[in-house]
Amino acid sequence: MPRVFFLLAFLLATWSVLDLFTWLSWDSRVIMLTWAITTIIEPLIFTMSLYFVYVFINKKDAPLKHKVLFGIIFLPLIIILPTQLNLSAFNITECYSLENNYGLYYKYFIEIISSITIVLFSIIKIKRADDFSKKQLIILLVGIMLFLFSFFSAVFLGSYLADQGWNMAGYSFEMYGLFGAVVFMGFLAYLIVKFKAFDIKMIGAQALVVTLVMIIGSQFAFIQNSTNKILTALTLTLAVIFGWILIRSVKREVKQREELEIANGEIEKRNEAILERNDKLKKANKEISERKEQLQKMADSLAIANDKLQKLDMAKTEFVSMASHQLRTPPTPIKGYSSMLLEGSYGELNAEQRKAIENISNANNQQIAFVEDLLSVSRIESGSLKFQFEKCHIEEFCQEVIDNLALKAKDKNLYLDYKIPAKPLPEITIDGAKVREVISNLVDNAIKYTLKGGVTLYVELCAKKETGCLKKPHLRITVSDTGIGIPADEIPYLFAKFSRGKDTTRLNTGGTGLGLYVVKMITEANGGKVWIESPGANLGTKFILELPLEPEKETLERNG
Numbered sequence: 001m002p003r004v005f006f007l008l009a010f011l012l013a014t015w016s017v018l019d020l021f022t023w024l025s026w027d028s029r030v031i032m033l034t035w036a037i038t039t040i041i042e043p044l045i046f047t048m049s050l051y052f053v054y055v056f057i058n059k060k061d062a063p064l065k066h067k068v069l070f071g072i073i074f075l076p077l078i079i080i081l082p083t084q085l086n087l088s089a090f091n092i093t094e095c096y097s098l099e100n101n102y103g104l105y106y107k108y109f110i111e112i113i114s115s116i117t118i119v120l121f122s123i124i125k126i127k128r129a130d131d132f133s134k135k136q137l138i139i140l141l142v143g144i145m146l147f148l149f150s151f152f153s154a155v156f157l158g159s160y161l162a163d164q165g166w167n168m169a170g171y172s173f174e175m176y177g178l179f180g181a182v183v184f185m186g187f188l189a190y191l192i193v194k195f196k197a198f199d200i201k202m203i204g205a206q207a208l209v210v211t212l213v214m215i216i217g218s219q220f221a222f223i224q225n226s227t228n229k230i231l232t233a234l235t236l237t238l239a240v241i242f243g244w245i246l247i248r249s250v251k252r253e254v255k256q257r258e259e260l261e262i263a264n265g266e267i268e269k270r271n272e273a274i275l276e277r278n279d280k281l282k283k284a285n286k287e288i289s290e291r292k293e294q295l296q297k298m299a300d301s302l303a304i305a306n307d308k309l310q311k312l313d314m315a316k317t318e319f320v321s322m323a324s325h326q327l328r329t330p331p332t333p334i335k336g337y338s339s340m341l342l343e344g345s346y347g348e349l350n351a352e353q354r355k356a357i358e359n360i361s362n363a364n365n366q367q368i369a370f371v372e373d374l375l376s377v378s379r380i381e382s383g384s385l386k387f388q389f390e391k392c393h394i395e396e397f398c399q400e401v402i403d404n405l406a407l408k409a410k411d412k413n414l415y416l417d418y419k420i421p422a423k424p425l426p427e428i429t430i431d432g433a434k435v436r437e438v439i440s441n442l443v444d445n446a447i448k449y450t451l452k453g454g455v456t457l458y459v460e461l462c463a464k465k466e467t468g469c470l471k472k473p474h475l476r477i478t479v480s481d482t483g484i485g486i487p488a489d490e491i492p493y494l495f496a497k498f499s500r501g502k503d504t505t506r507l508n509t510g511g512t513g514l515g516l517y518v519v520k521m522i523t524e525a526n527g528g529k530v531w532i533e534s535p536g537a538n539l540g541t542k543f544i545l546e547l548p549l550e551p552e553k554e555t556l557e558r559n560g
Contacts, residue, residue, distance in 0.1 A: 004055050008048045015041045036081055042155060043077065043107050046114035049144055053118050056140060057125050073113075077106050108156070115148055136191060143187025150183070331371070334364045370514070377497065377514055377521075387431040387525055389551065394428055394475055395421065397436040398459055401443050409447050415454030416447070425461055428475055428549050434522045435547070438530075439477060441515050442543045446481035449541070453482030462546065470529060470546050477545040486534040486541055494532060495520040527551030 018034040018041070047070050054062050122141040126134050338361040340346065342354065349357065402418040409416035439457075446455040462469060462476035469476075486494070497517045523530045528547040534540065 004052045011045050043110035046111040050114045050118050143184045147184035331364050331368045391427040392432040401440045417456045419458035430526050438519050438522050442479045446479050450481045450483035455481045472548045474546050474548045479543040482540045485537045485539040491532050527555040
């Protein structure tokens with residue numbers, strides 16, 4: 001910025017000196033030369049003012065493309081300056097131009113465009129600036145526009161009056177344009193004192209060196225002795241060299257200070273950002289604490305509700321257990337007397353009597369099965385159902401189930417096959433009685449929901465290592481039937497309490513929806529898993545049961 005300000009001041013000083021030569025000299029050649037140079041300097045003052053405003057606002061030099069653009073704008077003025085397009089007539093006697101042409105108008109064009117650009121550029125920056133920078137920009141804009149307006153008005157008025165017959169008296173008005181520079185300097189002085197807008201040290205160093213060089217150089221106008229001229233030239237050279245070194249060192253110091261100020265500004269911004277982040281973290285921690293308290297209250301409420309639910313569930317389980325015990329008493333004598341009647345203990349029965357007694361016996365058996373399922377569910381959920389783990393041969397249980405249900409399958413004209421393993425299977429550690437109940441439940445369930453064909457039971461040492469298989473060595477028991485099948489969307493719900501497939505209702509079976517739930521709970525208590533596979537309706541079903549050869553230690557401790 002000091003360099004640009006110095007160039008602007010230099011242009012003003014040069015214009016003043018040339019204008020002074022124009023007035024003091026009566027040599028038409030000197031006057032025409034100084035007049036031609038001032039024609040170039042006048043619009044340069046305006047463009048340099050624009051350059052100064054740009055650097056002051058943006059705190060950086062203008063891009064090269066902008067400098068090239070202004071050079072191109074000045075090129076026509078330089079080309080037409082020594083031609084008649086600029087000056088077609090000149091009064092040699094009184095030493096003033098008689099007719100100005102395109103050069104003068106083009107000079108005014110550059111000055112007006114520069115002034116408009118300064119105003120528009122400054123207004124745009126003022127709107128975007130903060131309060132501190134806005135005040136500086138307004139003061140700079142007012143000061144420089146007063147200077148440019150007075151300078152342009154004085155030069156324009158001088159040319160106009162000369163054209164109107166005032167001749168050299170008209171041109172005398174040009175000197176009044178410099179009064180605007182004094183006003184501009186006053187505004188700059190206010191900026192320097194109030195806002196520290198310029199680096200006084202840099203400007204002072206440059207002014208000192210320039211003044212010293214000018215003083216030493218002016219000695220050549222008075223020195224007559226050759227020796228003194230040589231000494232003066234040597235002194236001038238040393239002054240220029242050391243002055244350049246001084247300005248360079250000051251410039252380096254100023255640059256370092258600016259970089260330090262920028263670094264301090266960055267540190268301050270970073271500290272402000274850290275403080276702002278800390279404030280956000282404090283707010284976030286406060287919100288988290290409040291949310292934590294809310295969640296804790298919700299957790300306490302849920303814990304209380306959960307305790308109540310557990311108590312209610314326990315009461316429900318105890319009620320079901322008690323009710324089941326009470327319900328087991330009446331069916332037992334009914335079953336005994338029905339069997340005795342069917343066996344003829346109380347005399348021979350006719351066909352109708354036998355049919356009625358069989359219906360009573362079947363209904364009673366369903367009632368007994370339902371009560372047994374309720375008791376099993378109650379014991380499982382209350383944790384009172386204990387398991388007796390021991391080494392067993394699973395083939396024996398499978399054979400017993402087949403023998404017990406063979407007659408039931410035969411009554412429905414169904415086959416009931418048991419595929420005996422080709423090689424003896426290893427012993428397995430399970431609760432034999434409960435696993436036998438599970439296998440029996442699955443086979444019995446398959447017979448109920450099969451209209452034709454039959455049921456096949458087979459067991460194997462599983463080595464398939466499928467995705468759904470148990471990870472430990474295990475046995476796989478499969479109950480396959482040719483029954484009504486199960487739609488895919490119903491399979492996930494069949495192991496829930498009181499859940500039955502929709503298609504089973506058309507067989508009029510008396511299932512309660514507890515059997516498969518009991519199967520699943522007992523299987524998992526033995527460390528195994530059970531699932532269903534079915535291609536779809538009327539395509540049969542597979543119940544697959546897997547049991548590990550040795551349950552996990554946790555399973556034994558939890559259920560033993």
